[in-house]
Amino acid sequence: MFNIESRRTFFIPFIFILLIFLPLTFFIDENIMHKIYGQESAEISKENSDGWQTFSNSKFSFMYPENWTLEKKISKFHVLDAKLIKDNPFSFLGISFSFLPNSEKLNNDFVLQQAEDFGKNSPNSIYSAYEILEKNLTKYSIDGNPSASHIVQYQLVENGIDGKLLEIYAIINNNLFTLDYRSTIENFDTDLPVINKIINSIKITK
Numbered sequence: 001m002f003n004i005e006s007r008r009t010f011f012i013p014f015i016f017i018l019l020i021f022l023p024l025t026f027f028i029d030e031n032i033m034h035k036i037y038g039q040e041s042a043e044i045s046k047e048n049s050d051g052w053q054t055f056s057n058s059k060f061s062f063m064y065p066e067n068w069t070l071e072k073k074i075s076k077f078h079v080l081d082a083k084l085i086k087d088n089p090f091s092f093l094g095i096s097f098s099f100l101p102n103s104e105k106l107n108n109d110f111v112l113q114q115a116e117d118f119g120k121n122s123p124n125s126i127y128s129a130y131e132i133l134e135k136n137l138t139k140y141s142i143d144g145n146p147s148a149s150h151i152v153q154y155q156l157v158e159n160g161i162d163g164k165l166l167e168i169y170a171i172i173n174n175n176l177f178t179l180d181y182r183s184t185i186e187n188f189d190t191d192l193p194v195i196n197k198i199i200n201s202i203k204i205t206k
Helices: 006-027 030-036 107-123 188-201
Strands: 037-039 043-045 053-056 059-066 069-071 073-075 082-086 091-099 125-135 147-158 162-172 175-181
Touching: 059 082, 059 188, 091 188, 107 147, 107 162, 147 175, 147 188, 162 188, 175 188
Parallel strands: none
Antiparallel strands: 037 073, 043 053, 053 059, 069 082, 082 091, 091 175, 125 147, 147 162, 162 175
16 A cells, blocks of 8 residues: 555655755856756747747747746756746746656645655755745646645755745656746745746646
8 A cells, every 4th residue: 555654755765856956956156057067958949929939858848038048057867857047136947857656646735745844844954944835736737737836935054045936846647847936035926927927838748
């Protein structure tokens, strides 16, 4: 029987790796990132009528505005498949879509709960403060697939940086889709409508 405890034992190593590396891609110094990241090509088209560009790979595609920069530095651990950066003020969007063993025995709510347990209770958490501001199991869909999401206000242990993040988890075709949007507390809501438009443009191809 694959009960809650056995699911927790199975899933913790996976979600631990995911939760460690997604925030690091946001805050690690660019020189360090250059040493640990490899390169991955992406097809980008500028033929969209509203001035937005298109990112696509073998897994998914999405549209994004021209004032956001598509970073081609992808983790050697393949945690991120796509990364967008916006300056002045700084915002970050990371997306991963990776195979999840035994995904038929898991659900979006369970994955989200694991992320929250890690953020709030794990001795290895990167957060010194972690407050869930909003939690929703139906608000977002990823190309028509249901997801679970939350908005969190946090402070990082390492450097005391405060911020807010939106995390979305969706199990799709035996893969785990994860979207991580981070910005300053003051700017988070300003860029959120753009993030919502990006989310609505996502198409799963894998």
